[in-house]
Amino acid sequence: MKFNTLAIHSHQEPDPTTGAVITPIYQTSTFAQEDAGVHKGYDYSRSGNPTRSVLEGVLADLEGGKHGFCFASGTGALVTLCFALFKPGDHLIVGDDVYGGTYRFLTKVFQHYGVEIDFVDMTRLDNIASAIRPNTRMIYLETPTNPLLKLADIQGILELAKNKKLITCVDNTFATPYLQTPFDFGVDIVLHSTTKYIGGHSDVVGGALILRDDTYEESIRFHQNSIGATPDPFATWLTLRGLKTLGVRMKAHCQNATALAQFLEAHPLVDDVIYPGLPSHPQHEIAKRQMHNGFGGMISIRVKGGEAEARAFMKALKVFTLAESLGGIESLVEHPARMTHLAVEKSVRETLGITDNLIRLSVGIEDLEDLQADLENALKAMSQSQTRALA
Numbered sequence: 001m002k003f004n005t006l007a008i009h010s011h012q013e014p015d016p017t018t019g020a021v022i023t024p025i026y027q028t029s030t031f032a033q034e035d036a037g038v039h040k041g042y043d044y045s046r047s048g049n050p051t052r053s054v055l056e057g058v059l060a061d062l063e064g065g066k067h068g069f070c071f072a073s074g075t076g077a078l079v080t081l082c083f084a085l086f087k088p089g090d091h092l093i094v095g096d097d098v099y100g101g102t103y104r105f106l107t108k109v110f111q112h113y114g115v116e117i118d119f120v121d122m123t124r125l126d127n128i129a130s131a132i133r134p135n136t137r138m139i140y141l142e143t144p145t146n147p148l149l150k151l152a153d154i155q156g157i158l159e160l161a162k163n164k165k166l167i168t169c170v171d172n173t174f175a176t177p178y179l180q181t182p183f184d185f186g187v188d189i190v191l192h193s194t195t196k197y198i199g200g201h202s203d204v205v206g207g208a209l210i211l212r213d214d215t216y217e218e219s220i221r222f223h224q225n226s227i228g229a230t231p232d233p234f235a236t237w238l239t240l241r242g243l244k245t246l247g248v249r250m251k252a253h254c255q256n257a258t259a260l261a262q263f264l265e266a267h268p269l270v271d272d273v274i275y276p277g278l279p280s281h282p283q284h285e286i287a288k289r290q291m292h293n294g295f296g297g298m299i300s301i302r303v304k305g306g307e308a309e310a311r312a313f314m315k316a317l318k319v320f321t322l323a324e325s326l327g328g329i330e331s332l333v334e335h336p337a338r339m340t341h342l343a344v345e346k347s348v349r350e351t352l353g354i355t356d357n358l359i360r361l362s363v364g365i366e367d368l369e370d371l372q373a374d375l376e377n378a379l380k381a382m383s384q385s386q387t388r389a390l391a
């Protein structure tokens, strides 16, 4: 079956007891047992729940993996991954501009457990190669990254990792399996913040780990239950409901974002437009190679000016809402330096290029004309506020 059919039908047979076409919300914490320890496969909802099992199965199928595991957030998935697969003394190589919350967990929490961590620019294979040590256990990357939309060459990284028998994990939140399937390159684990495109409606927080094969299944299952960062049945059901339209939504996100990126690139009040689908993107060739259905709905821009201009622009937007998060049907705008990446020290932000005039757009699936007019008007308002400030 192809992508949209899988999203709608995989693991989603009509309910055998009632014929319900849509998977029910099994809103129960516990399950009756016929005899002590004899049950129908479920004993307690932290360990497993039928609504969650369906979501875990569909996610695994869409990514082309073998096992799916759902969590209460993307961060819950990351914490479980780290505690399941590392021991003190191990070394982890991570992309240098990963999501601010990922950076915060790794530097402020996980590093205290004796794991050594190096943050590396994943656009350079030589950087990664020279960061590998005898105790390196995993290479963890986002591609495209958040918020600079840098791309890592998954194939190239896999060649490095395979030679040294390292685990590879790709945070596929920005691309989703509709655009990019890391298992095709031999990646071991895929992580998602399902809060974003997979849920797709900005109404539920969740996360997932998907495993290519059986290697880490037992350990992840054990830690999923032991750490307990599992989602409740209603949250899993909302995510499952959103997931059914992932393909349709991603297509619309990509169309809108491509058109807006071109519009912004030609605009005199915008200094930089970062979008993997633009030929000007430094890793555009990699994007064409590993993103098979489009380049996503995220655009980052640097407006002409500094923080004051960025604020004036964001304030003037009417259709784009100023809010954290991304990947929903509605367009959002955010200021990484003051919002999502505030947890990253200013000096680190500056080295990375998370400047005060950098703005991240999550392009929704509204009508293109309305989105473009909104950006145009806000840029005009920004330049008028500049003129007033100079007067």
Ligand SMILES: Cc1ncc(COP(=O)(O)O)c(C=O)c1O
Pocket: 073, 074, 075, 076, 099, 101, 102, 142, 146, 171, 173, 174, 192, 193, 194, 195, 205, 206, 207, 325
């Ligand atoms: C790329 C990426 N990974 C992981 C996360 C963490 O996910 P959550 O917010 O669901 O914990 C986020 C959140 O913004 C993200 O953007």
